[in-house]
Amino acid sequence: MKTKFITYLVLILAISMTAMVSAESLRVGFYQSTCPLAELTVRRSVNRFVSRNPGIAAGLIRMHFHDCFVRGCDASVLLDSIPGSPSEKEHFANKPDIIAFAARDSACQVGGINYDVPAGRRDGRVSLKDEVIQNLPPPSFNATQLEDNFAKKGLSLDEMVTLSGAHSLGISHCSSFSNRLYTFNSTHPQDPSMDTRYAVFLKTRCPRLSSKGASRDPTMPLDIGTPNTLDNTYYKELSNHRGLLTSDQTLFDSPSTAGFVKDNILHPSTWAAKFALAMVGVGSIDVKTGTEGEIRKNCKVVN
Numbered sequence: 001m002k003t004k005f006i007t008y009l010v011l012i013l014a015i016s017m018t019a020m021v022s023a024e025s026l027r028v029g030f031y032q033s034t035c036p037l038a039e040l041t042v043r044r045s046v047n048r049f050v051s052r053n054p055g056i057a058a059g060l061i062r063m064h065f066h067d068c069f070v071r072g073c074d075a076s077v078l079l080d081s082i083p084g085s086p087s088e089k090e091h092f093a094n095k096p097d098i099i100a101f102a103a104r105d106s107a108c109q110v111g112g113i114n115y116d117v118p119a120g121r122r123d124g125r126v127s128l129k130d131e132v133i134q135n136l137p138p139p140s141f142n143a144t145q146l147e148d149n150f151a152k153k154g155l156s157l158d159e160m161v162t163l164s165g166a167h168s169l170g171i172s173h174c175s176s177f178s179n180r181l182y183t184f185n186s187t188h189p190q191d192p193s194m195d196t197r198y199a200v201f202l203k204t205r206c207p208r209l210s211s212k213g214a215s216r217d218p219t220m221p222l223d224i225g226t227p228n229t230l231d232n233t234y235y236k237e238l239s240n241h242r243g244l245l246t247s248d249q250t251l252f253d254s255p256s257t258a259g260f261v262k263d264n265i266l267h268p269s270t271w272a273a274k275f276a277l278a279m280v281g282v283g284s285i286d287v288k289t290g291t292e293g294e295i296r297k298n299c300k301v302v303n
C-alpha cells in the first residue's frame with residue numbers, strides 16, 4: 001500500500017513538474033534534451049525521503065499549493081527573510097511542517113531541478129510574509145469564501161473541491177480547528193456540524209487553549225480514515241461529519257459543493273484524474289517566463 005502511495009505521489013509531482021514546462025510560453029520537452037535525468041533524479045530523491053517519512057509527501061504537496069497561491073509558482077516560498085522584510089517562510093502556515101524539511105537538501109534538490117533547466121519556470125525574487133495571509137485561504141472559510149479565493153487564481157469550484165482532497169494526507173495542528181471543539185459560538189460551544197463522537201475523541205487529544213504558537217499544540221490527521229494514503233476516503237469522512245477543518249466540512253454541508261463531494265465518493269478514479277489535472281492547474285498559476293524573475297543559484301536566496 002505504501003509503495004502504491006509513493007508511486008502515486010511521484011506521478012503527481014511529475015505531472016506538476018510537467019505543468020511547469022507545459023504552461024503557455026514554456027517549452028515542452030526541454031528536460032528530455034538538456035537534462036534527461038531531471039525527472040528521474042527528482043523521483044529518486046522523493047522516493048528516498050518519502051519512504052523514510054511519509055509526512056514529507058504531505059509537506060511537498062502542500063508546499064506546491066502554498067508556493068503557487070502566493071506570487072505564482074516561483075519557489076518564493078523557499079526564500080529566506082532579508083533584514084527588515086520577513087519572507088513567506090515566516091508565516092506560520094509555512095513554518096511548522098513544511099519549511100522544516102524544505103530547508104533541507106531534499107526539497108532544495110526537488111526545487112533545484114529548475115535551476116539546471118535553462119527553459120521552464122523561472123524563480124521569483126520577492127517573498128513577503130504578509131502576502132501569505134492575503135492569498136491563502138484560512139481554515140475558517142465557508143464554501144463561498146473558498147470558491148472566491150480559488151476563483152481569484154483561475155480555479156473552478158470543482159477544482160477547489162477536488163484539490164481539497166489533498167487533505168486526505170497529512171496533519172493539522174489543534175489550533176487550526178479547536179474553536180470547533182470549545183468556542184464555536186455563543187449558543188453552541190461545539191460545532192454542531194461535527195460528529196459528536198469524533199468531537200469527543202478530538203477533545204481528548206486537543207487541549208482547550210490551543211492557539212497558534214502555543215507551547216502545546218498537538219497535531220491530528222486531516223483524514224482520520226486513511227491518514228497516509230492519498231485517496232477519496234477524505235470525502236467519505238466529510239459525509240460522516242468527520243471533516244477536521246471548517247473548510248473541509250463545509251464542502252459537504254454546502255449545497256453548491258455537496259454534489260462534487262458525493263461524486264468523488266462514488267467515482268474514486270475520476271477524482272484521482274481530476275486531482276492530477278487540478279495540480280497541473282495549480283502549477284501554472286502566474287508562471288514566470290522569458291526574462292521575468294531569475295534562475296536562482298541557491299534555493300534560499302535571490303541571486
Ligand code: HEM
Pocket residue numbers: 055057058059061062065096097098137138139140141146160163164166167169170171172173174175176222245247
Ligand atoms: C481549500 C482551502 C484550504 C485550506 C483552508 C487549507 C488549510 C490547511 C490547514 C489549516 C492545514 C493544517 C495546518 C496546521 O495546522 O498545521 C492544512 C494542511 C495541509 N494542506 Fe491544506 N488547505 C486548503 C487547501 C489545500 C490544497 C489545495 C492543498 C494541496 C493541493 C492542500 C494540502 C495540504 C496538506 C498536504 C496538508 C498537510 C500538511 C502536513 O501534514 O504537513 N491544502 N491545510
Ligand SMILES: *[C@@H]1O[C@H](CO)[C@@H](O)[C@H](O)[C@H]1NC(C)=O
Pocket residue numbers: 142143144145
Ligand atoms: C460565508 O461567509 C461570508 C463572510 O463571512 C458570509 O457573508 C456568507 O453569508 C457565508 N456563506 C454561507 C453560505 O454561510
Ligand SMILES: *[C@@H]1O[C@H](CO)[C@@H](O)[C@H](O)[C@H]1NC(C)=O
Pocket residue numbers: 185186187188192
Ligand atoms: C451558532 O451556530 C449554530 C450552528 O451553525 C447556529 O444554528 C446558531 O444560530 C449559532 N448561534 C449564534 C448565536 O450565532
